[in-house]
Amino acid sequence: MDKYISVPLDDAVAASLEAGDYVYLTGTIYTARDAAHKRMSEALAEGRSLPFEMKNNVIYYMGPSPARTGRPIGSAGPTTSTRMDKYTPALLDLGLKGMIGKGKRTQEVREAVVRNGAVYFAAVGGAGALLSRSIISSQVIAYDDLGTEAVRKLEVKDFPVIVVMDARGNDLYETAVRKYCKE
Amino acid sequence: MRTIAVSEITGNIKEMCIEANYFLSEDMKRAIQEAAAVEEAPLGRQILEQLEENLKIAGEDRIPICQDTGMAVVFLEVGQDVHFEGGILEDAVHEGVRQGYIEGFLRKSVVKDPICRENTKDNTPAVIHYTIVPGDKVRITVAPKGFGSENMSRIFMLKPADGIEGVKNAVLTAVKDAGPNACPPMVVGVGIGGTFEKCALMAKHALTRPVDSHSPIEYVRELERELLEKINRSGIGPGGLGGSTTALAVNIETYPTHIAGLPVAVNICCHVNRHAVRVL
Numbered sequence: 125m126d127k128y129i130s131v132p133l134d135d136a137v138a139a140s141l142e143a144g145d146y147v148y149l150t151g152t153i154y155t156a157r158d159a160a161h162k163r164m165s166e167a168l169a170e171g172r173s174l175p176f177e178m179k180n181n182v183i184y185y186m187g188p189s190p191a192r193t194g195r196p197i198g199s200a201g202p203t204t205s206t207r208m209d210k211y212t213p214a215l216l217d218l219g220l221k222g223m224i225g226k227g228k229r230t231q232e233v234r235e236a237v238v239r240n241g242a243v244y245f246a247a248v249g250g251a252g253a254l255l256s257r258s259i260i261s262s263q264v265i266a267y268d269d270l271g272t273e274a275v276r277k278l279e280v281k282d283f284p285v286i287v288v289m290d291a292r293g294n295d296l297y298e299t300a301v302r303k304y305c306k307e
Numbered sequence: 308m309r310t311i312a313v314s315e316i317t318g319n320i321k322e323m324c325i326e327a328n329y330f331l332s333e334d335m336k337r338a339i340q341e342a343a344a345v346e347e348a349p350l351g352r353q354i355l356e357q358l359e360e361n362l363k364i365a366g367e368d369r370i371p372i373c374q375d376t377g378m379a380v381v382f383l384e385v386g387q388d389v390h391f392e393g394g395i396l397e398d399a400v401h402e403g404v405r406q407g408y409i410e411g412f413l414r415k416s417v418v419k420d421p422i423c424r425e426n427t428k429d430n431t432p433a434v435i436h437y438t439i440v441p442g443d444k445v446r447i448t449v450a451p452k453g454f455g456s457e458n459m460s461r462i463f464m465l466k467p468a469d470g471i472e473g474v475k476n477a478v479l480t481a482v483k484d485a486g487p488n489a490c491p492p493m494v495v496g497v498g499i500g501g502t503f504e505k506c507a508l509m510a511k512h513a514l515t516r517p518v519d520s521h522s523p524i525e526y527v528r529e530l531e532r533e534l535l536e537k538i539n540r541s542g543i544g545p546g547g548l549g550g551s552t553t554a555l556a557v558n559i560e561t562y563p564t565h566i567a568g569l570p571v572a573v574n575i576c577c578h579v580n581r582h583a584v585r586v587l
Contacts, residue, residue, distance in 0.1 A: 286350070300350070
């Protein structure tokens with residue numbers, strides 16, 4: 125089912141989403157991938173603040189290619205989420221409400237998603253040129269020295285994603301593949 | 308003897324890095340288009356159509372097809388009658404990659420050391436594979452390799468007794484484990500035989516073969532066909548979200564091996580299977 129929602133997400137909207145929903149996101153999201161997650165994890169361990177509030181926010185696992193002059197961003201598709209799994213439960217427990225990436229998550233992440241009523245979305249991997257058209261603006265807000273891995277604040281309009289894991293822990297990767305498996 | 312200035316290598320590699328990242332080869336485009344026409348799953352069809360749209364936008368906007376513009380893998384087949392002048396060949400290749408990734412607005416994804424992980428900021432160095440061949444030409448293949456799929460690649464040191472069934476199991480295991488992480492529909496490069504490193508290199512090289520071509524060896528051709536069919540019955544589908552298009556092709560290369568071994572390497576590539584080829 126197609127849904128249009130705004131981000132950040134609140135509990136009620138997150139709870140209303142179901143694995144398999146095709147969702148268009150409009151509003152503000154933040155990027156962070158491997159190196160930024162490592163730094164955020166170190167910051168938490170040392171009692172320092174994070175580059176942005178986790179509560180109700182959505183992290184996009186993405187490191188863009190450089191923008192041409194006059195464009196907000198370069199190619200901007202998802203990276204593989206599982207590399208962030210080690211760091212994710214702690215962020216979910218701080219109120220992180222959504223993640224956009226691609227690929228399977230660990231059982232620990234699934235439990236943290238359910239425990240916190242969060243949602244895991246997939247964007248289409250390798251469609252970075254198409255997805256860039258739904259990003260209106262991009263601003264580096266932390267870890268600038270990490271280059272493509274810096275934390276960016278993105279304004280998005282009708283950014284297309286699919287709910288892969290809903291707040292009940294249903295996983296589209298498991299159910300859809302079973303449906304089309306012919307073995 | 309033919310003399311080639313290394314600056315010519317630099318210039319060509321620069322252009323090829325950019326070209327490969329903005330434009331997918333015709334065989335890959337056709338394969339995605341054909342898959343969209345036969346995909347069973349409605350969501351799978353929608354994703355394949357988005358991939359076609361994505362290729363169109365990349366060409367129009369001159370923006371990389373995928374933000375992971377890869378680590379540059381360069382195959383250099385150098386004719387033994389060629390003499391290079393004006394510098395060091397290897398430096399010329401890295402310089403071409405450096406210029407291409409900077410001038411082409413491509414992502415800088417390479418870190419200087421695997422543990423210290425400081426970005427080199429120009430995507431160098433490339434990974435270069437040289438072959439000396441007869442003649443006075445230089446054939447250059449630039450294949451920028453993304454790591455979503457690279458991370459899901461595997462090597463299996465099978466026993467001779469495992470035979471062809473063992474090979475099939477190895478390939479299917481690698482593909483199923485890769486699942487949605489490798490951005491299906493994938494292209495599967497397989498190397499069978501040789502040694503530990505030789506089979507990996509064959510698997511990588513197999514990815515540069517057009518996806519609508521087939522092995523000249525009859526049993527290998529049949530194995531490619533059978534594996535592709537089995538992979539597409541797995542249900543993984545486009546984006547790993549279910550469907551009948553999990554792979555666009557299985558390309559296999561083989562080489563003689565040792566009486567005691569049966570090495571098999573499976574190099575998985577996403578649907579952005581990039582390769583540009585030029586002959587100088």
